[in-house]
Amino acid sequence: MTSEVKLPVRQQGDIRAYGILAWLLISLVWLGGCTRGASVVAAELTPTAPLVQATPTPTMTATATATLPPTATATPISLAARLPTPTPTPTATPWPTYAPTPDGLVRTLRVPILMYHYLSTPPADADIYRRDLSVAPELFAAHLDRLLAEGYTAVSLYSVIDALQRGTPLPDKPVVITFDDGYRDNYENAFPLLRARSMPATIFVVTDFIDEQRPEYLTWDMAREMLQAGISIESHGRNHFSLAGRDDDYLVWQALGSLETIEYELGVRPRFVSYPAGEYDQRTIDIFQSANYWAGATTVQGAMLNSAQPFELPRIRVRGDTTPDQLIRLLTLDW
Ligand SMILES: [Zn+2]
Numbered sequence: 001m002t003s004e005v006k007l008p009v010r011q012q013g014d015i016r017a018y019g020i021l022a023w024l025l026i027s028l029v030w031l032g033g034c035t036r037g038a039s040v041v042a043a044e045l046t047p048t049a050p051l052v053q054a055t056p057t058p059t060m061t062a063t064a065t066a067t068l069p070p071t072a073t074a075t076p077i078s079l080a081a082r083l084p085t086p087t088p089t090p091t092a093t094p095w096p097t098y099a100p101t102p103d104g105l106v107r108t109l110r111v112p113i114l115m116y117h118y119l120s121t122p123p124a125d126a127d128i129y130r131r132d133l134s135v136a137p138e139l140f141a142a143h144l145d146r147l148l149a150e151g152y153t154a155v156s157l158y159s160v161i162d163a164l165q166r167g168t169p170l171p172d173k174p175v176v177i178t179f180d181d182g183y184r185d186n187y188e189n190a191f192p193l194l195r196a197r198s199m200p201a202t203i204f205v206v207t208d209f210i211d212e213q214r215p216e217y218l219t220w221d222m223a224r225e226m227l228q229a230g231i232s233i234e235s236h237g238r239n240h241f242s243l244a245g246r247d248d249d250y251l252v253w254q255a256l257g258s259l260e261t262i263e264y265e266l267g268v269r270p271r272f273v274s275y276p277a278g279e280y281d282q283r284t285i286d287i288f289q290s291a292n293y294w295a296g297a298t299t300v301q302g303a304m305l306n307s308a309q310p311f312e313l314p315r316i317r318v319r320g321d322t323t324p325d326q327l328i329r330l331l332t333l334d335w
Helices: 009-045 049-054 060-067 077-082 128-133 137-149 157-166 184-196 207-211 220-228 248-266 282-290 324-332
Strands: 108-110 113-116 152-154 173-181 201-205 231-235 272-274 295-301 304-306 313-317
Touching: 108 157, 113 295, 137 152, 137 184, 137 324, 157 173, 157 231, 157 295, 157 304, 173 184, 184 201, 184 220, 201 207, 201 220, 201 272, 207 248, 220 231, 220 248, 231 248, 248 282, 282 295, 304 313
Parallel strands: 113 173, 113 313, 152 173, 173 201, 201 231, 231 272, 272 295, 295 313
Antiparallel strands: 108 304
């Protein structure tokens, strides 16, 4: 007698089947492991180049966004509403897109930057301030002709900053022509006179005033037309409020708000700011610099520019009664 328990044939077949099934399963699991291992190795061996390419090259814009407080992105509400509309085709301008990289040298250059405001004959009832800020078109034409006769060459602020930061040569007697506030008479009276003489200039505009379509100020169409003809349109803030003694959020709102509006309307980014009423402090400079502005124009009188202080460019105020003779004297003063 054997004690062996004989299983029915059917059950023996089942055990064999289970055995084969178990073996198959183990093999599958093992194979799966190998495949996973292989894919890990493959991933490790794959050159990292695509990852590097996927990382965007740091641009000026990226820096600005990173440096500015979180509120920066949420800033101009009205703009956010308009942004879905396609941006106009960028205008071709002779100006560079990126700031000239400073070569490490500190330079001082004598470049007079003239500051005009209104370019019209003031109304009869104008107060002393308005009269002081208004240069009649005939007088302006005489200024320009005198500058040319004396051998001056009008250059853009872009050429000046390039010369300051990299030593790019400027013409012999350079002069910059700027206008603050963006009055409509700049388009009606100054623009034709400048264009007829192929002289570049800069207009610092108050973007809210243009958006509100105030009749005394430029329209965006006028700004676009002038931009095409070599007049650069830069920032004078959003609403002409003082930029001194303000907190970061407010300064970001002024710096980015005016920048985004100009870029949206004209397709080019402003790189220069003129501080309203000439009021600014170190915080103003820091915020405008972090928003990728390149330089700032003050109302400090002078003509000596310093590459270490691009946000404190002095200017020369031209008044309603500045004669061409006086203008030339101002230019040659040892400021
Ligand atoms: Zn102003």
